[in-house]
Amino acid sequence: MTVVDARGHRCPTPSLKLQKAFHAAAPGTRITLLATDPMARIDVPFLMQDLGGRVVSIDEADGVLTIAVETPGAPTG
Template identity: 55%
Template sequence: MASSDILVDARGHRCPVPTLRLRRALEDAPTGARVRLLADDPMARIDVPHFAAGAGVTVLEAVDEAGVLSFLVEKPR
């Protein structure tokens, strides 16, 4: 994770909370910002890409490590 990335740790929360926290972070973030979301709810695997497509943000990375999903998304410029 780059030092300029915004981290949203939503582990321990069930959907839709991780996606809602991601949305709020993106609303508050400057244009071009990158936000990393950590979630452990398996539904985030579906919800986050669906949200990103509808919101016009780009999913740069989606990784599942030991049950923790990590999404890196970028707010459009």
């Protein structure tokens, strides 16, 4: 699992860091974004829609969002 630590950064940096990790990841990889910017809760689902990934979970504890996403799986057939 890949962890992208964007705590302390404001929009659009968390999404940009996640996008960079997403493009570098293998198919079916789970990536966890750590962010303190509340806009990440809104931005990441839109980003995943654009990139073809999916949001697995969004949790918040002590002001830190933990957003798990997954890259599209390997093609079948």
